[in-house]
Amino acid sequence: xxxxxxxxxxxxxxxxxxxxxxxxxxxxxxxxxxxxxxxxxxxxxxxxxxxxxxxxxxxxxxxxxxxxxxxxxxxxxxxxxxxxxxxxxxxxxxxxxxxxxxxxxxxxxxxxxxx
Amino acid sequence: xxxxxxxxxxxxxxxxxxxxxxxxxxxxxxxxxxxxxxxxxxxxxxxxxxxxxxxxxxxxxxxxxxxxxxxxxxxxxxxxxxxxxxxxxxxxxxxxxxxxxxxxxxxxxxx
Numbered sequence: 381x382x383x384x385x386x387x388x389x390x391x392x393x394x395x396x397x398x399x400x401x402x403x404x405x406x407x408x409x410x411x412x413x414x415x416x417x418x419x420x421x422x423x424x425x426x427x428x429x430x431x432x433x434x435x436x437x438x439x440x441x442x443x444x445x446x447x448x449x450x451x452x453x454x455x456x457x458x459x460x461x462x463x464x465x466x467x468x469x470x471x472x473x474x475x476x477x478x479x480x481x482x483x484x485x486x487x488x489x490x491x492x493x494x495x
Numbered sequence: 496x497x498x499x500x501x502x503x504x505x506x507x508x509x510x511x512x513x514x515x516x517x518x519x520x521x522x523x524x525x526x527x528x529x530x531x532x533x534x535x536x537x538x539x540x541x542x543x544x545x546x547x548x549x550x551x552x553x554x555x556x557x558x559x560x561x562x563x564x565x566x567x568x569x570x571x572x573x574x575x576x577x578x579x580x581x582x583x584x585x586x587x588x589x590x591x592x593x594x595x596x597x598x599x600x601x602x603x604x605x606x
Contacts, residue, residue, distance in 0.1 A: 413594065422586060422598035436593055469538065473594075483530070484594055486540035 382406075386472050386487035393462055394495055401457045401490045405474030412455050413484065414447060415471045423471065429455060430477065462494045497522045499589050501597035508577055509605050515562075516572045516600045518587030524548075528590040529563065529570045534599075535583040543585070546570065577604050 385404040393399050405412050414426040425439040429449045440446070444462075449455040459466055469491045473484040498521045508514040520529070531543040546554045546563050553561050558578075562571045574581055582604045587597040 415596075423596040425593060425595065428593050471540065473540070483542050483545060484532075484540075484588075486532075488537075488539050 384472055384474055384485050384487035386470075386490050388490055389488065390491045390493075392493045392495065395464060396461055398458065398460045399462055399492060401459075401470050401472075401492070403455045403457070403472030403474075403487060405453065405455070405472070406485055407453075409474035409476055409485070410452065411475045411477045412449060413473045413475075414455070414457050415473070416441075417469045417471055417489070419468070426457070426470075459492075462492075464494045467492055467494045497524075497589055497591065497595050499587055499595050499597040501587055501600050503600045504598070505601040505603070507603040507605055510577060510579060512577055513573060513575045514577055514602065516574075516585050516587075516602065518570045518572070518597060520568050520570065520587070520589045522568070522589065522591070524591050526591075529561075530588040530590065530594070531559070531561070531570075531572045532586045532588060532596075533581075533583045534586065535580075540586075544572065574602075579604050579606060 387402045412429040415423040417423050427437050427447050431452050432449050444460045447457045469489040471489045473486045475484045500519045527548045529546045533541045533543050544554050544556045544559050546561055553563050558575045560573045584599045584601050586599045589595050
């Protein structure tokens with residue numbers, strides 16, 4: 381696609397429910413990143429994928445959070461048993477790997493509100 | 496671990512003025528990338544400018560330029576002739592394998 385696509389753009393859920401957030405990166409981009417941005421805050425790194433593998437999961441806040449990527453393309457971030465502190469904008473970004481390029485291309489984010 | 500620090504949470508300047516946003520970082524790596532990203536109210540993150548650490552020359556993109564001081568681990572962004580459309584959150588970021596962002600500076604351009 382022309383850019384990074386994320387869905388849903390907005391999600392309101394009840395505490396305790398599971399949610400899935402989807403990211404469709406730019407075609408050909410091998411690296412994919414998930415970040416969380418709480419209201420008025422910076423970007424908190426969650427996880428990144430190189431192809432289908434996740435070399436660095438260190439940012440996942442708890443075992444309620446998981447992510448997968450299939451076919452080297454679409455990624456899904458799943459939050460189980462959501463809590464109110466999970467409310468945030470979840471940003472996905474993709475990039476080409478290698479030292480020659482370094483730019484991340486971001487989606488518009490999925491705003492999650494947990495009531 | 497790498498860290499990125501932006502010491503100015505919020506700034507305001509008059510339209511057409513020049514403004515400098517500061518950023519410092521900490522790393523033991525010698526080869527890396529540095530970035531400034533802009534996030535307007537629309538939420539879409541947009542790359543403003545980037546700098547390769549092995550290049551001594553400061554990057555420039557139209558009204559945007561950086562002052563990269565590798566020894567001091569400093570990477571400030573200068574916006575010349577500021578415009579109302581420059582109003583946004585600005586994030587400094589460091590990359591080796593993953594990209595680490597600072598907490599951002601909220602910039603207001605006043606008419």
